[in-house]
Amino acid sequence: MLVGSPFARRILIAIAASTVAAPPFAVAQNAASRELPLKHAPQPTTAEITPADLMTRLYIFSDDSMEGRRVGTIGHQRGTAYIEREVRRLGLVPAGDSGTYFQNLPVFERTLAAGQTLSVGGTTFKPWVDYLPRDNGPNVRSLNQAPVVFGGSWGDTATMLSPSAAAGKFIVLIVPDGPDGKPQWQVNRPVLTRYYSDAAGIAIASLDAMDPQARQTLAEPTVDLQSPEARAPELPAFLYVTRAMLDALLGESTRGLTRGRASGKMVTGSLRFTDTRAPARNVVAILPGSDPVLKREYVAIGAHNDHIGFDHDPVDHDSLRAFNTVVRPGGADDAPRTPSADEAARIRTILDSLRRVHTPRRDSIYNGADDDGSGTVSVLEIAESLVNARVRPKRSILFIWHAGEEEGLWGSEYFTDHPTVPRDSIVTELNIDMIGRGRADDVKGGGPGYVQLSGSRRLSTELGDLVETVAKSEPTTFRIDYQYDANGHPQQYYCRSDHYEYARYGIPIAFFSTGGHRDYHQVTDEAQYIDYDQLARIATLVRDVAERAANLDHRLVVDKRKPDPHGQCVQ
Numbered sequence: 001m002l003v004g005s006p007f008a009r010r011i012l013i014a015i016a017a018s019t020v021a022a023p024p025f026a027v028a029q030n031a032a033s034r035e036l037p038l039k040h041a042p043q044p045t046t047a048e049i050t051p052a053d054l055m056t057r058l059y060i061f062s063d064d065s066m067e068g069r070r071v072g073t074i075g076h077q078r079g080t081a082y083i084e085r086e087v088r089r090l091g092l093v094p095a096g097d098s099g100t101y102f103q104n105l106p107v108f109e110r111t112l113a114a115g116q117t118l119s120v121g122g123t124t125f126k127p128w129v130d131y132l133p134r135d136n137g138p139n140v141r142s143l144n145q146a147p148v149v150f151g152g153s154w155g156d157t158a159t160m161l162s163p164s165a166a167a168g169k170f171i172v173l174i175v176p177d178g179p180d181g182k183p184q185w186q187v188n189r190p191v192l193t194r195y196y197s198d199a200a201g202i203a204i205a206s207l208d209a210m211d212p213q214a215r216q217t218l219a220e221p222t223v224d225l226q227s228p229e230a231r232a233p234e235l236p237a238f239l240y241v242t243r244a245m246l247d248a249l250l251g252e253s254t255r256g257l258t259r260g261r262a263s264g265k266m267v268t269g270s271l272r273f274t275d276t277r278a279p280a281r282n283v284v285a286i287l288p289g290s291d292p293v294l295k296r297e298y299v300a301i302g303a304h305n306d307h308i309g310f311d312h313d314p315v316d317h318d319s320l321r322a323f324n325t326v327v328r329p330g331g332a333d334d335a336p337r338t339p340s341a342d343e344a345a346r347i348r349t350i351l352d353s354l355r356r357v358h359t360p361r362r363d364s365i366y367n368g369a370d371d372d373g374s375g376t377v378s379v380l381e382i383a384e385s386l387v388n389a390r391v392r393p394k395r396s397i398l399f400i401w402h403a404g405e406e407e408g409l410w411g412s413e414y415f416t417d418h419p420t421v422p423r424d425s426i427v428t429e430l431n432i433d434m435i436g437r438g439r440a441d442d443v444k445g446g447g448p449g450y451v452q453l454s455g456s457r458r459l460s461t462e463l464g465d466l467v468e469t470v471a472k473s474e475p476t477t478f479r480i481d482y483q484y485d486a487n488g489h490p491q492q493y494y495c496r497s498d499h500y501e502y503a504r505y506g507i508p509i510a511f512f513s514t515g516g517h518r519d520y521h522q523v524t525d526e527a528q529y530i531d532y533d534q535l536a537r538i539a540t541l542v543r544d545v546a547e548r549a550a551n552l553d554h555r556l557v558v559d560k561r562k563p564d565p566h567g568q569c570v571q
């Protein structure tokens, strides 16, 4: 699922061991009993949807070797190659580009172009050493003897240079100290770029204060989905500079400098970033329907094949998990904060219990076992079961594994804008994102049969009713939780996963999830914490809903207002 808060990634956790109490032994067993082994030897999968099959598949798909499956990376290619091998083996019909199972997305990696330099006076400065260039879009201004002007301190418009005075200038800003007394190195680049949109360049003098991990993260290439219709505006060059480069730019100490004062120095050079095509692909496969007429319509079943990659600085896996269990039970959806003394004691108790059962392990890979390994392997299991069914569904089933969901629903946006089957032949889309958790210790009210359902009546009352009817006919007693489907719900699940891209075109959707948890968008989202029985139950429910919708003698009735396909999602 697409992250909904600004606290997405890369939170370093330090727990002061000396401040916390010793654990009671009972907790040790509880904390450890939920964990499955770290590795699992794959077994041949069967025609049925089973916990064992799902386990085999998920341990493969969320293995460390997949490197977090971030779109644009080799890990994403490996993950999608696994899905492709499976659908090929199952004999599904390819529905991607040029007779393949892959639909490639125009995703580009943006890196600093070769030979970019910046010089001030006679001195040339080195990128990544003296300054950290930031990508300000494909049409960034080059600098030709741009006059350097001191712009004041970031964030304080009373002391900052006015936008009109910055036009055509290379402005240099310093940063204020934060509450901890350290310089607040980070500025809001989009906001600052908009404010000084006519400047030649914007330099922030905080590179020395930037922590090493942030520095590494900001130096990583960015990936972006090309939107051909949008012509990029011309924008100022943007960079963070060291104290030494600041001195060269201003020619004197910033002490006593007044804003708007020209330093008499000039900057020449450019910070152009270029695009290289990066791997990003949907996997699309069809099981043709058995009815000669109805087979022209499709029931789509989707999940997303990507996740968010890996970090450069490993953290202690169990410390992070213990911390999140107490302080961030919603994972990345909860803001990190300092634990109270009582919370610190509980964290210590959990951590010590984990330490009794295994040795510390460093971890840096966002395996995304639940997000959305659970959905991905479920769609494979559903495909395998329907391929082997005695009677095939009347309508065709479209299986789709979307790329770049985590970057902003790219794969589903691209597929619905460039569908490989007629868009209006898709009668419904059943989206699965994160269905491998939902135990009572993950979700309030969780346990066997717990499932969150969103969007199922937002376009078609009939679809919403159908899901409930099917759920009641299953051997499992399902408890459907609709709370996240409420209008205006702050979690915005309706807008945060791939189903919305279908719904915006008026295609009825149902979104199945077991919801957020402590490992959401954390390196601890691993196959060992998945509830495979629950995963099998919900995958079976989705298969049965798909079958029922595919065998209806009429097309699911859309009785609600369709959204504007190019408007903003509203839950």
Ligand SMILES: [Zn+2]
Binding pocket: 001, 002, 003, 371, 406, 521
């Ligand atoms: Zn996610």
